[in-house]
Amino acid sequence: MLACIFVSVGRFRVLFTHGFGSQEYAFFYYYSDVFLTIGLYFTLTSLYAHVFEEMAAEKSIRFGSILLLLGTALFSFAIVMQSGPRIAGRFFVEVSQNLNFVGLILTYVLWAAILKLRETRTRLIQLVLSLGIFFSLLAASFALRNLYPALHSVLQSLYPVTGCILPMTWAYAFWRFPEDARLVPARLAVVPR
Amino acid sequence: MIAAIILVCSIVFLLQFFVSYCRSLIAASSKQALSPEVRDVTGIAQSATGEDFARVMQLLRLCPESPEDRSRVQAVGAYFRLLSFVRSTAARIMPALRAWTETERSQCAYFAAVALERRIAFSRDMLAQQMDA
Numbered sequence: 329m330l331a332c333i334f335v336s337v338g339r340f341r342v343l344f345t346h347g348f349g350s351q352e353y354a355f356f357y358y359y360s361d362v363f364l365t366i367g368l369y370f371t372l373t374s375l376y377a378h379v380f381e382e383m384a385a386e387k388s389i390r391f392g393s394i395l396l397l398l399g400t401a402l403f404s405f406a407i408v409m410q411s412g413p414r415i416a417g418r419f420f421v422e423v424s425q426n427l428n429f430v431g432l433i434l435t436y437v438l439w440a441a442i443l444k445l446r447e448t449r450t451r452l453i454q455l456v457l458s459l460g461i462f463f464s465l466l467a468a469s470f471a472l473r474n475l476y477p478a479l480h481s482v483l484q485s486l487y488p489v490t491g492c493i494l495p496m497t498w499a500y501a502f503w504r505f506p507e508d509a510r511l512v513p514a515r516l517a518v519v520p521r
Numbered sequence: 522m523i524a525a526i527i528l529v530c531s532i533v534f535l536l537q538f539f540v541s542y543c544r545s546l547i548a549a550s551s552k553q554a555l556s557p558e559v560r561d562v563t564g565i566a567q568s569a570t571g572e573d574f575a576r577v578m579q580l581l582r583l584c585p586e587s588p589e590d591r592s593r594v595q596a597v598g599a600y601f602r603l604l605s606f607v608r609s610t611a612a613r614i615m616p617a618l619r620a621w622t623e624t625e626r627s628q629c630a631y632f633a634a635v636a637l638e639r640r641i642a643f644s645r646d647m648l649a650q651q652m653d654a
Contacts, residue, residue, distance in 0.1 A: 429527055436534055439541070450549065457542040464535035471528035496592055497542075504549075511548055516541040 329495060331367050335360040358420045365427045368459075369397065372434055375456055379438060379447055396434075400426050425470045432463035443513050450509040451501050453516070458497035465490045543600035546593050547628045550635040559638045569634060571608075571626025574601055577633040584640035585647065594636050601629040 339357060346352040373393040377386045404422040408415050438456055447453065469483050469490065560566060563577050581594065604622045612619040 429531075432531060432534055435538075439538070450545070453545055454542070457538050457545060460538035461535060461542060464531045464538055467527055467531035468535060471524045471531060474524040475528060500593065509549075511545060516544045516548065 329498075332364060332495070335364055355417070358417065358424070362420045362424050362427075365424045365431075366397070369393070369427055369431055372431055372438070372459060375452070375459070376434075376438055378452055379441055379445065396430065397427075400430050428463055428466045428470060432460070432467045435460040435463050443517055447513055448510040449507075450511040451505045451507065453511055453513060454501035454505065455498060457516075458494060458501065461497070462490065462494045465493070540600070540603075543597055544625075546597060547632045550632050551628065553635050553638075555631075555634055556638060559634055559641070563634050563637065565630070565634055569627045569630035571601075571604075571623055571630060573630040574626060574633055577630055577637055581633060581637050581640060584637065585644055587640060587643040590636050590639060594633070597629055597632050601626060604629070 339353075339360060342350075342353050342356045370393065373389055376389045376393075380386075380389065401423055404426050405419060408419045408422050411418060435456060439460060441447075442453060442456060469486060472479055473483050555563075555565065562580060563569075563573065565573055565577075569577075578598065604625050608619060608622040608626070612622050
């Protein structure tokens with residue numbers, strides 16, 4: 329959240345100095361977006377560490393997450409290499425989109441693990457579910473933009489709304505649910521278990 | 522092709538996460554007992570039904586909003602509309618789905634009643650603060 333605030337201040341400064349249509353603003357926007365996405369990716373892996381803390385799998389999770397991050401970056405680079413010039417700019421956009429989808433898959437796997445391991449911490453469950461909603465919305469909007477470029481202007485107005493979801497739901501989870509609040513996760517599954 | 526697969530996957534995942542998230546919000550309030558006063562006002566004598574939801578939401582709109590519950594009332598409202606849509610479409614041919622949507626809708630109504638109770642308490646606190654000032 330702190331990184332998000334700093335990035336927003338930085339974006340505003342660059343916007344104010346160079347203008348909305350400038351190359352500087354475009355570069356700063358997409359570079360900072362990758363920075364925030366990577367931050368969120370590591371936040372997700374720390375949620376993994378919380379869920380699997382009894383298995384003492386923190387080192388394996390850290391190693392696996394770095395490996396997956398490098399793999400995603402290489403995959404994105406391979407795609408960008410095939411698509412022509414201006415590699416740097418496209419690379420960061422591609423990494424950001426792919427990381428969002430990887431994040432979505434990882435969140436889904438984590439949710440399945442929560443159900444399987446009968447994790448009962450309400451706050452943790454809320455954090456994972458809201459992260460899932462956030463990643464799904466982002467992945468869906470990126471996919472829609474690629475499928476229907478004409479929708480770009482409509483989708484652009486949805487990004488700020490999507491961006492508000494995570495801070496609001498996480499703030500609610502931290503504010504409303506104490507650390508020791510418990511919930512039966514089987515009650516939350518769409519398919520009854 | 523890849524974009525279409527990503528779109529379908531993300532919509533399916535979004536629905537699953539959204540339903541589970543709303544159920545987690547509802548589950549957190551399901552343990553809370555309603556006061557006789559709120560039972561009288563809402564007309565929920567024993568257990569709530571899906572039909573109570575609209576009435577309780579109308580009452581909820583009459584109370585001053587507390588910043589605490591605005592977004593989750595909106596989320597559960599969207600969940601209720603989704604359930605009503607499923608009930609009027611797919612659930613017509615699947616009786617099990619119909620029973621499930623009805624149970625969920627009644628839990629949404631109970632959630633709204635608990636939110637109403639909180640808003641009444643919030644309004645009373647505000648009034649008390651104004652009287653003190």
